[in-house]
Amino acid sequence: MSDGEVFPVPEEWAKRAHMDAAAYEAACRRADEDPEGFWREVGERLDWITPFTQVKDVSFNREDFRIRWYADGALNVSVNCLDRHIETRGDQVAIIWESDDGQVSDKLTYRQLLAETCRWANVLKAKGVKKGDRVTIYLPMIPAAAAAMLACARIGAVHSVVFGGFSPDSLAGRIQDCDSRIVITANEGLRGGKVVPLKANVDEALKTCPGVTDVIVVRRTQTEVPMTPGRDEYYGDLKKTVPDTCDPEPMNAEDPLFILYTSGSTGKPKGVLHTTGGYLAWAAYTHELVFDYRPGEVFWCTADVGWVTGHSYVVYGPLANAATSLIFEGVPNYPTSSRFWEVCDKHKVEIFYTAPTAIRALMREGEEPVRRTSRSTIRLLGTVGEPINPEAWLWYHRVVGEGRCPIVDTWWQTETGACLMSPLPGATPLKPGSCTRPLPGVKPQLVDAEGKVLDGATSGNLCLTDSWPGQMRTVYGDHERFIVTYFTTYPGKYFTGDGARRDEDGYYWITGRVDDVINVSGHRLGTAEIESALVGHEAVAEAAVVGYPHEIKGQGIYCYVTLKVGEHPSEALQADLRGWVRREIGPFAAPDVIQFAPGLPKTRSGKIMRRILRKIAEDDLGNLGDTSTLADPAVVDDLVAHRAGAS
Numbered sequence: 300m301s302d303g304e305v306f307p308v309p310e311e312w313a314k315r316a317h318m319d320a321a322a323y324e325a326a327c328r329r330a331d332e333d334p335e336g337f338w339r340e341v342g343e344r345l346d347w348i349t350p351f352t353q354v355k356d357v358s359f360n361r362e363d364f365r366i367r368w369y370a371d372g373a374l375n376v377s378v379n380c381l382d383r384h385i386e387t388r389g390d391q392v393a394i395i396w397e398s399d400d401g402q403v404s405d406k407l408t409y410r411q412l413l414a415e416t417c418r419w420a421n422v423l424k425a426k427g428v429k430k431g432d433r434v435t436i437y438l439p440m441i442p443a444a445a446a447a448m449l450a451c452a453r454i455g456a457v458h459s460v461v462f463g464g465f466s467p468d469s470l471a472g473r474i475q476d477c478d479s480r481i482v483i484t485a486n487e488g489l490r491g492g493k494v495v496p497l498k499a500n501v502d503e504a505l506k507t508c509p510g511v512t513d514v515i516v517v518r519r520t521q522t523e524v525p526m527t528p529g530r531d532e533y534y535g536d537l538k539k540t541v542p543d544t545c546d547p548e549p550m551n552a553e554d555p556l557f558i559l560y561t562s563g564s565t566g567k568p569k570g571v572l573h574t575t576g577g578y579l580a581w582a583a584y585t586h587e588l589v590f591d592y593r594p595g596e597v598f599w600c601t602a603d604v605g606w607v608t609g610h611s612y613v614v615y616g617p618l619a620n621a622a623t624s625l626i627f628e629g630v631p632n633y634p635t636s637s638r639f640w641e642v643c644d645k646h647k648v649e650i651f652y653t654a655p656t657a658i659r660a661l662m663r664e665g666e667e668p669v670r671r672t673s674r675s676t677i678r679l680l681g682t683v684g685e686p687i688n689p690e691a692w693l694w695y696h697r698v699v700g701e702g703r704c705p706i707v708d709t710w711w712q713t714e715t716g717a718c719l720m721s722p723l724p725g726a727t728p729l730k731p732g733s734c735t736r737p738l739p740g741v742k743p744q745l746v747d748a749e750g751k752v753l754d755g756a757t758s759g760n761l762c763l764t765d766s767w768p769g770q771m772r773t774v775y776g777d778h779e780r781f782i783v784t785y786f787t788t789y790p791g792k793y794f795t796g797d798g799a800r801r802d803e804d805g806y807y808w809i810t811g812r813v814d815d816v817i818n819v820s821g822h823r824l825g826t827a828e829i830e831s832a833l834v835g836h837e838a839v840a841e842a843a844v845v846g847y848p849h850e851i852k853g854q855g856i857y858c859y860v861t862l863k864v865g866e867h868p869s870e871a872l873q874a875d876l877r878g879w880v881r882r883e884i885g886p887f888a889a890p891d892v893i894q895f896a897p898g899l900p901k902t903r904s905g906k907i908m909r910r911i912l913r914k915i916a917e918d919d920l921g922n923l924g925d926t927s928t929l930a931d932p933a934v935v936d937d938l939v940a941h942r943a944g945a946s
């Protein structure tokens with residue numbers, strides 16, 4: 300498949316779109332020539348309690364580093380997502396909820412979601428939660444997750460949502476890091492027909508979190524779980540004691556809205572901090588533009604609210620735009636691999652947004668599970684989270700979209716808050732596998748390893764030379780780490796950690812991470828985190844983890860493990876280590892391959908040569924490169940001879 304294949308903008312899309320090709324070019328020009336005016340309009344899409352007069356105040360240089368947007372304005376996020384729609388759309392459905400097994404579904408109107416949000420807000424207040432306090436949310440994909448997030452926003456508390464797939468240990472680390480005193484969870488979750496013991500995980504986590512005084516538990520199932528008196532209470536009981544109205548707290552544009560932990564190349568996951576005004580403006584602006592969204596259309600983003608995609612495109616962006624947003628509790632292949640499309644038919648989904656890994660997994664099941672559904676309401680498809688290979692793109696387009704739906708391949712990161720590069724359905728001809736061009740106002744740049752700016756058609760490391768309102772503001776509790784991680788590799792620029800190619804049409808093709816972050820089924824993981832889990836096992840002396848291409852997951856997890864003296868390689872030990880990592884981090888981090896290695900390739904100064912380990916894992920043995928600088932070159936021969944899968 301050559302890059303040459305281009306899918307033109309369908310005529311009806313060019314006609315109906317918020318932005319056609321000419322309008323896109325004009326918006327990009329405007330952002331260059333009148334940035335102040337352009338960004339002011341982006342901010343003005345929100346309702347402000349105190350309108351802002353300052354628009355942008357940014358420097359990426361260390362001496363006067365700052366990122367501030369709309370900084371003298373005040374607003375409340377929940378008012379923008381709920382109250383302001385009530386007059387005209389109070390009875391419109393805000394959230395459609397579809398349960399794991401499809402036996403139950405539910406609908407909440409904007410009026411109902413506002414009342415529920417206020418109850419949650421009052422429950423939190425009654426527990427003593429105040430503006431600026433951190434609240435950890437560890438819930439399944441149920442409407443309460445959205446209501447709890449919005450409730451925090453209403454009273455000015457800062458939420459930290461932790462994906463329900465994380466282990467007690469990972470949860471504990473996140474609670475401790477942001478010092479939250481309160482945890483919201485459910486007795487159990489249900490996912491793909493399996494029970495997720497959320498409350499039990501919380502109990503386990505809290506053994507190492509003495510600062511937590513209150514746990515609010517939502518009853519998702521009938522199962523009784525142990526409740527610690529004085530600490531744990533059911534939301535169902537608490538909500539009866541509070542009113543369903545709550546005055547919103549006026550927040551400064553730069554007050555924190557949420558913390559979301561994400562993996563980097565080193566150390567523990569960092570708490571990415573997003574603020575109120577800029578984040579919401581950017582989430583709403585991009586949701587409208589990229590999905591060509593109009594109020595009332597049924598929008599389904601399949602991401603879990605535990606990831607940034609769920610924050611920006613299940614909750615904040617859609618609700619700010621008066622959307623009907625679908626919250627799905629389940630997985631793509633349960634009870635059958637028609638599930639996604641059955642849900643689309645059942646709820647008349649018009650815009651569908653998912654991850655390449657789901658598409659690849661469904662593609663493997665063939666066309667029949669798709670074909671037996673109608674999908675006639677779907678007009679637009681989207682993908683996010685990892686590069687989409689052209690084969691999967693073409694299948695998505697031809698089979699799922701019947702050739703009539705444009706695909707928006709949206710590139711962005713937890714750090715960027717919302718999309719930065721994506722086609723616009725009414726403006727951008729599509730090339731399968733390319734996230735095409737930057738949104739108006741976004742300034743990508745490719746540089747080489749030394750930071751030299753590369754022009755024209757080329758490949759390099761992807762930076763952004765200027766800010767956008769949805770940019771993260773700091774790493775919670777460690778501003779220095781924020782600056783060092785993102786702004787010192789190429790001073791004066793934000794470095795994304797991604798590599799990319801730019802073609803002769805100026806289209807971008809993300810090639811993946813160039814750092815030690817791997818992307819497994821769209822879940823972002825630091826190899827250092829997995830290594831640290833492995834060396835925590837009593838049999839392990841040393842471990843090195845790399846990614847390798849995996850047909851379904853995008854990248855798989857390949858672990859090289861050196862055992863302590865006296866320990867012996869065995870299949871049982873492999874299984875044990877796999878289970879160990881699942882328990883330490885979460886099931887999605889389970890290693891795909893464990894190779895026992897008597898030694899790891901190191902330089903004479905003791906640095907592990909990951910490049911070589913990656914090549915071996917990728918089975919690219921012809922390109923091991925120069926091994927002469929290794930302390931012990933024979934190590935490599937052994938690794939190759941005993942490569943997992945090698946005969």
Ligand code: WTA
Pocket residue numbers: 561606607608682683684685686687708709710711712713714734795796797809811812818821822823
């Ligand atoms: C990758 C998810 C190619 C990229 C929103 C990025 C993508 C990382 C795309 C961020 C895409 C995301 N094409 N790669 N459309 N979208 N990525 O923080 O490597 O979970 O740096 O945010 O996912 O992952 P994160």
